Amino acid sequence: MSEPVYIIGIDLGTTNTVAAYAEIPADPGRAPDIRIFRIPQLVDAGVIEKRDLLPSFILVPGPHDLPDGALALPWEEQGTTAAGEFARNRGAEIPHRLISSTKSWLCHTLVDRNAKILPWQGLKDAGKLSPVEASAAILRHIRNAWNHEMAGDETLRMENQEILLTVPASFDAVARELTVQAAAMADLKHVTLLEEPQAAFYAWIDDAGDRWREMVKKGDLILICDVGGGTSDFSLIRVSESGGNLDLERIAVGDHLLVGGDNMDLTLAHAVSLQMAVSGTRLDAWQMNGLWHSCRQAKEKLFSSPDAAEAPVTILGRGSGLIGGMIRRSLTRDQVDQVILDGFFPVCERTEKPGAARKHGIQELGLSYESDPAVTRHLAYFLSRHQTDENAYLSPTAVFFNGGVMKAPSVRRRILEVLNAWRPEDGGLVREIAATDLDLAVARGAAYYGLVRRGQGIRIRGGLGKSYYIEIGASMPAVPGLPAPTKALCVAPFGMEEGTRARVAEQRFVLIVGEPVCFAFLESSLRRKDAVGQTVEDWEAEGIEPLTTLETTLDGEAGTTVPVALEVNVTEIGTLEIWCVCPETGRRWKLEFNVREKGQCLGAS
Amino acid sequence: MDDILKKFSPRLFFITGLIMILLLAGIGATAYFGLNQLDLRASALLGACPESEATRAFSDFMIFLKETMPIYGAAAAGMAFLLAVLLIWIAGRSVLKGLLKTSVQKSSVPKKPGDSKQDRQERIAADRRLYLHLLSVLQREGRLLDFFAEDLAAYEDAQIGAAVRNIHENCRRVIDRYVGFRPVMEQAEGQSVTVEQGFDASALKLTGNVAGEPPFRGTIRHRGWKAGNIELPELSGGRDAGLIAPAEIEIA
Numbered sequence: 001m002s003e004p005v006y007i008i009g010i011d012l013g014t015t016n017t018v019a020a021y022a023e024i025p026a027d028p029g030r031a032p033d034i035r036i037f038r039i040p041q042l043v044d045a046g047v048i049e050k051r052d053l054l055p056s057f058i059l060v061p062g063p064h065d066l067p068d069g070a071l072a073l074p075w076e077e078q079g080t081t082a083a084g085e086f087a088r089n090r091g092a093e094i095p096h097r098l099i100s101s102t103k104s105w106l107c108h109t110l111v112d113r114n115a116k117i118l119p120w121q122g123l124k125d126a127g128k129l130s131p132v133e134a135s136a137a138i139l140r141h142i143r144n145a146w147n148h149e150m151a152g153d154e155t156l157r158m159e160n161q162e163i164l165l166t167v168p169a170s171f172d173a174v175a176r177e178l179t180v181q182a183a184a185m186a187d188l189k190h191v192t193l194l195e196e197p198q199a200a201f202y203a204w205i206d207d208a209g210d211r212w213r214e215m216v217k218k219g220d221l222i223l224i225c226d227v228g229g230g231t232s233d234f235s236l237i238r239v240s241e242s243g244g245n246l247d248l249e250r251i252a253v254g255d256h257l258l259v260g261g262d263n264m265d266l267t268l269a270h271a272v273s274l275q276m277a278v279s280g281t282r283l284d285a286w287q288m289n290g291l292w293h294s295c296r297q298a299k300e301k302l303f304s305s306p307d308a309a310e311a312p313v314t315i316l317g318r319g320s321g322l323i324g325g326m327i328r329r330s331l332t333r334d335q336v337d338q339v340i341l342d343g344f345f346p347v348c349e350r351t352e353k354p355g356a357a358r359k360h361g362i363q364e365l366g367l368s369y370e371s372d373p374a375v376t377r378h379l380a381y382f383l384s385r386h387q388t389d390e391n392a393y394l395s396p397t398a399v400f401f402n403g404g405v406m407k408a409p410s411v412r413r414r415i416l417e418v419l420n421a422w423r424p425e426d427g428g429l430v431r432e433i434a435a436t437d438l439d440l441a442v443a444r445g446a447a448y449y450g451l452v453r454r455g456q457g458i459r460i461r462g463g464l465g466k467s468y469y470i471e472i473g474a475s476m477p478a479v480p481g482l483p484a485p486t487k488a489l490c491v492a493p494f495g496m497e498e499g500t501r502a503r504v505a506e507q508r509f510v511l512i513v514g515e516p517v518c519f520a521f522l523e524s525s526l527r528r529k530d531a532v533g534q535t536v537e538d539w540e541a542e543g544i545e546p547l548t549t550l551e552t553t554l555d556g557e558a559g560t561t562v563p564v565a566l567e568v569n570v571t572e573i574g575t576l577e578i579w580c581v582c583p584e585t586g587r588r589w590k591l592e593f594n595v596r597e598k599g600q601c602l603g604a605s
Numbered sequence: 606m607d608d609i610l611k612k613f614s615p616r617l618f619f620i621t622g623l624i625m626i627l628l629l630a631g632i633g634a635t636a637y638f639g640l641n642q643l644d645l646r647a648s649a650l651l652g653a654c655p656e657s658e659a660t661r662a663f664s665d666f667m668i669f670l671k672e673t674m675p676i677y678g679a680a681a682a683g684m685a686f687l688l689a690v691l692l693i694w695i696a697g698r699s700v701l702k703g704l705l706k707t708s709v710q711k712s713s714v715p716k717k718p719g720d721s722k723q724d725r726q727e728r729i730a731a732d733r734r735l736y737l738h739l740l741s742v743l744q745r746e747g748r749l750l751d752f753f754a755e756d757l758a759a760y761e762d763a764q765i766g767a768a769v770r771n772i773h774e775n776c777r778r779v780i781d782r783y784v785g786f787r788p789v790m791e792q793a794e795g796q797s798v799t800v801e802q803g804f805d806a807s808a809l810k811l812t813g814n815v816a817g818e819p820p821f822r823g824t825i826r827h828r829g830w831k832a833g834n835i836e837l838p839e840l841s842g843g844r845d846a847g848l849i850a851p852a853e854i855e856i857a
Contacts, residue, residue, distance in 0.1 A: 040839070043838070044741075044742075044745065045842065045844065046840055046841045046842030046844055047738070047838050047839075047840055047841075048838060048839040048840070048841065049836070049838045049839075050836065067842065067844060068842065069841060069842030069844075070842050070844075072841040072842055073841070074839060074841075294771070297774070312767065312770060312771075314767060314768065314770065314771040316748055316751075316768060316771060316772075319751070319853075320751065320754065320755075322748060322751045322752055322754075322755050322768060323752075323755055323757075323759075323760050323764055323765060323768045324759070324760070326764065326767065326768050328767045
């Protein structure tokens, strides 16, 4: 690989993908401009235009869905799939050919993420992609577009640049590993991962320049509230001081919540269509789609002009009945407030928990959308779960918004209102740290972080966002009829930093060579104080959850045994590696994550 | 082409001549040497058996050869030489002429797209498609053509108004994206402005009492429009250039 010329930040989002880039300065003291890479993409059959956002949708068309040559791109004459705006728009008409929310599939533990399962519920004959391949297809489009637009010679090709790829803070070690695999599949072999909320905050630091030090102070606890099109993500950053300098540390991350702006618009559309049904107007799928778009526009209009009491929602008639077949309603401010603010951001107590999932006899195995759409209740739960002891409410002193939904001032106001109602009596008002561009911030921040890694600007300390364990048998007499009790052994603690390694010295395993080895791999986003080697009994009650299994087959003389210790390595690029190491001979075997359906195996002992 | 031919033909003539002279000299020398040898053998034969009839006839023939060859032989060879040079020269020249003609024909056809009939047709089709493209987007996102195709007499003003709001909003967004139009004059309508000497007559249209030389004083009646940013799309695929929007058929 030649020396990179650019740092490229890619925000591989659930609904939109953005790429930003900055030239690596020859003089390290100078901060370069960060620019958005306008991505050429199909916007209609055979029409290529540039857009800031690449919608994260992939169309896998059948033989009769598109005219010949409709998917031709300047860099690929005979394309078989499309990514971007055209994929999204055409895919709405043929949903069984459309892959969406790829990223959420990537962290879905109930499916095999290397199996060709997408489009979910697609036709049998269709060329399907695995979640990893689908993510790779989006990245490949960006790489090809970059190489077409920007790369005059070999050294400027994207493969040879430094790439920062953002992932949700809630992504576990397996999903991160799969993201890196997807990038490698798209020929991007040198990527570094970064958490999205952190990236958004970096973008703010870049915008604020040196003034950011005046805008936050020692002791601040900043809540990053990122509500995008498809997912919501929370993180907490603590501001401390060491040696006269402000220090930023990410101290907690939330779970992956499948609720976002698209749900809100769809809920509005359903509310309006229910009204129509009452008055006898039934909508077909095409009209429903039109209603969805119209509701989004009406919502944005109401949110951006605080004086308007209502905004029209119009569905034009199809074909020649444009005016005659038109359906017209209006969306009132009360309705929007009721559906969006009270439905998704209700005022609630800080002790509330999200409503439990309604149990159906047979749960459909699709993406597990949140059964409780109330973002504020998820927020309350997030804060209360991460408080260090029973009574010490973790009170944010400032909040930083990101994501398209947060463009609406009334939504931001509502969250501030709720946070202020939760704060302890002696606490000051929770203030808002104003972000500049909510759609593009993550990609820009990722590029900024690339510069930070080269020694310019402040770095948020973070490390692992979760603690990881493996399941081992407890040394207790077995009781017939009951499963043998197990313990969780901490192998990688919360906050373990990139580029460090640790060895679990307390526990040795004796493994048989030539036979598959399997460990149950567990995670916890709550236990933040466990150290390497610590064991937790009755772990299921202590907030530790099974994640997947770790597997390998030891090579060597079959049938012999070898004593090993576990070694954990948090790589520079932000992934987790677990190795079996034989202390006597120094031989090492890497344990691989199982990315198939959640597997079970008995803990080795 | 004629130039090359003019330069080439004397050279060809000279080279052919030179080669032929050398060739002829070689043949002459060989013939002379051979004849001498033959004569020597003949004299020896005559000495050995002078009475033989055959020997005498042979000796006479040798004497005839020795007398005639240098004169008639040289003349005949000279004629043959001239004829050969002439023939080779003419043949070489005509071959070159033909070669030059075809190669010039080839190189004088430029390999630019657009000059062959097919390329030209493709370019015209692409231009036509690009010309209709904006209309195609206005229809797709704003239903503009559907609106034009409506018979407005059949509807109430309020109904039309409601539809227009929607169409206006969507079409406006398309126009903003593709053209980003903005006024030519930054000042507000109704303001008075001075038109300086050397103004751009295509951007400012003067009406009313225009007499004498600038500067003129006048009032802005229309601010004009110009495109802010034009970003042309790239079009690919062999779609019919005249197509604006495809028909939609729902498969049950």
